[in-house]
Structure formats: structure tokens, C-alpha cells
Amino acid sequence: RAKQDGRNTFRFFEPAMDAALQRRRRLEHDLRNAIRKNQLYLDYQPQFGLSEGQLTGYEALVRWWHPTEGEIPPSTFVPIAEETGLIVPLGEWILKTACTYALGWPSDTKLAVNLSPAQFKTQDVFELVRRMLVETGLEPERLELEITESTILQNTDKVIDTLSRLDQLGVSIAMDDFGTGYSSLSYLTRFPVKKIKIDRSFIDTLGTNPQTSAIVSSIVGLGQSLHVTITAEGVETEGQAAMLKRWGCDQVQGYYFGRPEAEVPANPLEDEPLDRNVA
Ligand code: C2E
Ligand code: MG
Ligand code: MG
Ligand code: MG
DSSP states (O other): OHHHHHHHHHHHHHHHHHHHHHHHHHHHHHHHHHTTTTOEEEEEEEEEETTTOOEEEEEEEEEEEETTTEEEOHHHHHHHHHHHTTHHHHHHHHHHHHHHHHTTSOTTOEEEEEOOHHHHHHSOHHHHHHHHHHHHOOOGGGEEEEEOHHHHHHOHHHHHHHHHHHHHHTOEEEEEEETSSOOOTTHHHHSOEEEEEEOHHHHHTTTTOHHHHHHHHHHHHHHHHHTOEEEEEOOOSHHHHHHHHHHTOOEEESTTTOOOBSOOOSSHHHHSOOOOOOO
16 A cells, blocks of 8 residues: 555656656766767856956866756756766866966966866865876965865864965865855965955845845955955846945955956956046
8 A cells, every 4th residue: 555655656756756866867978988078168157356456366166068958057967976986087188178278378477167066076176286297287375275164064184284285285275165155264374365255146245235244245345354265156246346345345246246257358458457446
């Protein structure tokens, strides 16, 4: 009887589950070959100093152009890569491609690369980064690695050791999506974090929600006290930029200042002066 019910229930959901599972298996299979088939590429989104308006660097963002499905967002395929172990070859490809590309920029332009928590679980991230820097010739000081609070949370001793060695090498660490995780702020004293990126969800409601304004201005103040650079991500309007500037936020990234683009000019400031006026 129970078996019968169970089976009926299962059958009821079967077609939809089947379709989702099949798509997922197909993507997993296709992702295995995506690097070799040149379906992956990187976009680069500019970051600017807010007081002077100067370009400070670019964040590399991975893209997958699937032959039949078109553009698949990283929020779909990065988790698949993490669960299947494909994040190892994918992460290596991203670092190598981005570091090589950054060699064509002015030497004061930094490169930010996202690292997934799964990379810290499955490989020696210090060795990976060191090897990629040696192979490409990019100076460690030009590389910034974006990690999230889930990386900090997972395996403290190993992660502290890896991040400290990267710091000693000259590579800097940025905390991405700040404010969305569950970890305590105490990691800021234990880990060599040089930059905090305030999550887009807080910037979204700046000006319409007094509480997010209070949170964001407090994070900016925290950064100033701790001597940590504060970057606001997802800045889409002049109004948001003006508020951030008034509070003394160091850097901005977002559609208002520049979208992620596949090719960036070697000297974007000469080619395309930043014409965003921030009161
Ligand atoms: P993230 O590292 O926080 O990247 C910022 C995301 O916000 C990017 O989405 C970017 O396109 C988007 N964005 C930037 N400015 C604006 C804006 O003004 N408005 C709005 N609405 N969005 C904006 P994307 O490229 O889809 O990446 C999503 C996430 O996927 C990233 O979040 C990161 O967690 C992950 N990801 C992307 N590339 C990589 C990678 O190379 N390696 C790893 N491990 N993860 C990556
Ligand atoms: Mg990021
Ligand atoms: Mg982020
Ligand atoms: Mg994110």
C-alpha cells in the first residue's frame, strides 16, 4: 500500500524531475568538454577608485557559450563544476587565461579572480596560484583573489595557512559578497583580508531603504578603522555612487561605471575617459 502511494507520488513528479535531471546531466557532460572546445571565455569588469575616478583593475568573470543552449550563466555551471570536481581544471584555466590577458594591461592595473570554496577543499590553492604566476609571468602584486565567507568557514587552519602564504607571496585577498554569509567578523583579524566587497543586494536598496544605508555606511566605517579597502559592487545609479562617495567608500564596480566585457582596451582611460560625474 505505502509502496503503491510512494510510487504514485513519484510518478506524479517524474516528468519535471526527469527533464531537470537530464538537462543537468547533459550540462555536466558538455562542461567536461567545454574547455577543450573553446566554449569558455572570460569577461572583465572594471573597478574604479571613487575619489579620483581612476581605473584600479578588472574582475575576471567566467562565461560559457553553449553550442545549443547559448549563454549559460556562471550561477548555473560553477556549482556543477564544484560538485563534479571539474572546478579544478576550470579554475586552472580561468587563472591562466586571466593572468595571461592581464599582462597586456598597464602595470598598475590589477586583476581580480574569483576562487570557489571547492577549490580550497580539493587542491592546494597556494601551489596552483604560484604555478600560474610562474607560468604566465604576472607579478603576484597584480593579482587579487576573491573568496567568500563560505571558504573561510570550511576549514580554518588549512585556509588560514594558504591565505597567509599567498599574502606573503604578494597576492592580495578580497572578501566577496560581504554581508551575505554567516561567519563572524572575527576572521578579519585572523585572515590577511585586504579588501571587502559589499554585496550587490545592499547597494540595490541604497536610498530606498534607510536600514541598508545604515549598514553600508557602517561597513565603510569599519573598513576605514581596520585599514581594509572597501569596494561596493553592483552600483547601477548615480545616486548610489554619490552616497558611497559621501561616506568615503574607496572603490566601485557596477553597470553604472562599466559592464563586464570580453575584450578590454589595453589603456581604457586613454581610449574612453570615465565620464561618470559623481556629485
Ligand atoms: P561575483 O563574484 O559577486 O560577481 C559579480 C556579479 O555581479 C557578476 O555576475 C557581475 O556580472 C554582476 N554585476 C556586476 N555589476 C552589476 C550591476 O551593476 N548590476 C547587476 N545586476 N549585476 C552586476 P556573474 O558574472 O553572473 O557572476 C555571478 C557569480 O558567479 C560571481 O559573483 C561569482 O560568485 C561566480 N563566478 C563568476 N566567475 C567566476 C569564476 O571565474 N570563478 C568562480 N569560482 N566563480 C565565478
Ligand atoms: Mg567576485
Ligand atoms: Mg560579489
Ligand atoms: Mg556572488
